[in-house]
């Protein structure tokens with residue numbers, strides 16, 4: 013049986029593993045490798061705080077692009093009988109959804125799933141295949157590798173004194189990271205969607221939350237009911253330089269605002285052309301966009317649900333949220349907290365500092381990618397973001413090793429590559445390309461009916477499926493989800509389940 017190692021069991025890796033198991037016509041062994049105890053959650057969907065919502069309505073978050081109502085049907089049949097397409101549901105439910113789909117695929121498809129709780133430290137070509145080194149020292153062998161590593165928050169901005177302090181939370185999405193914040197006020201560094209979630213979790217009477225960023229830009233809010241996207245003018249799609257692009261986007265937004273009374277349909281209408289436009293920009297313009305425009309773009313493109321906005325406003329109106337425009341200049345640890353000086357001159361005394369600056373996506377930030385680069389298996393993506401990739405996400409390094417990637421590691425090539433509407437399509441593409449590489453059902457791949465097969469209805473050969481877990485760790489993922497689809501009880505959940 014051919015073996016595929018999917019490295020990373022977040023949303024992207026779990027969905028790729030699901031696709032491999034659903035669509036394989038011959039038996040395939042999928043190794044899903046991630047040290048995390050959970051499956052399908054990753055950074056975004058591991059939060060047990062049910063006030064942390066998807067920032068996309070349920071109608072846009074189906075795991076299968078060809079079945080847009082799949083998530084809504086799953087919600088109705090499991091956790092929320094009254095779920096509506098326009099609902100912004102808890103992210104924890106979404107993690108349970110993905111884990112359930114993987115379990116189903118493992119139970120019904122011709123393949124075999126092994127969930128390996130380990131960290132991959134290197135990948136090398138070996139004897140016609142690939143050998144994966146792991147933190148535990150137990151090597152894994154595979155015929156193809158899919159890198160679904162995502163990107164974790166990096167705290168490169170933090171002074172050494174802060175990084176060394178137990179009062180610093182470098183990764184708010186690490187298990188139980190927000191469960192026991194020390195008494196006192198909290199400084200949130202970064203003012204994006206992560207800050208909004210952390211503020212909602214950390215808020216309590218008597219505690220001030222300070223949110224600081226150099227730019228002071230806050231994410232915008234969805235408006236309900238939504239207005240359908242408005243296509244951009246043709247000229248915008250053919251634009252090849254940043255100054256013209258800025259002008260054309262501004263004109264498109266103003267015109268849309270005039271016609272519909274809302275700027276959001278203009279931004280949403282750009283989604284289908286974003287990758288083509290990004291790929292036409294010269295490298296220098298891409299870097300200029302990242303330095304000067306990306307924050308504003310993200311704030312308008314990745315919006316918060318209205319209910320989340322209302323929760324944030326309630327904290328601010330109670331006088332417990334203060335915004336600062338500046339970054340951390342100096343930190344001194346005292347007997348009962350941290351004295352922090354911001355570049356705007358403010359000095360704060362806080363009980364803790366939480367890194368809300370979000371992920372970075374360069375090779376140097378990830379130890380595994382560094383070793384893959386040194387081994388010639390991968391090379392950096394455009395503008396230094398992620399990995400260089402070809403069709404269906406196959407990495408293009410000096411060697412032609414059978415390695416694929418998806419999600420945020422394709423940001424340099426695609427820009428629009430971090431949210432589920434893109435990741436679900438990429439997962440399907442990667443799975444088909446990997447299966448074709450393994451010689452599985454290449455003829456069937458040309459048949460759109462096979463590509464659009466409904467959940468669980470795997471045609472072709474059928475073999476007893478197997479789903480096992482290596483390394484003995486409990487897996488609250490597929491096996492740990494309750495039969496009704498509700499997330500299993502999780503360890504270390506605090507009073508507000510942060």
Ligand SMILES: Cc1cc2nc3c(=O)[nH]c(=O)nc-3n(C[C@H](O)[C@H](O)[C@H](O)COP(=O)(O)OP(=O)(O)OC[C@H]3O[C@@H](n4cnc5c(N)ncnc54)[C@H](O)[C@@H]3O)c2cc1C
Nearest residue numbers: 020022023024054055056066067131132161162419431432
């Ligand atoms: C807070 C937050 C909220 C979001 N909300 C939404 C939303 O509502 N809708 C939406 O569409 N998108 C949302 N996103 C975007 C999100 O990035 C994607 O939806 C998706 O979760 C990305 O999943 P991923 O698997 O690519 O990455 P991750 O979730 O980061 O998973 C990567 C996994 O790889 C593992 N890993 C990394 N290195 C190794 C290694 N060397 N060996 C083994 N395992 C490894 C990690 O442990 C991790 O579990 C959100 C993002 C964040 C951060």
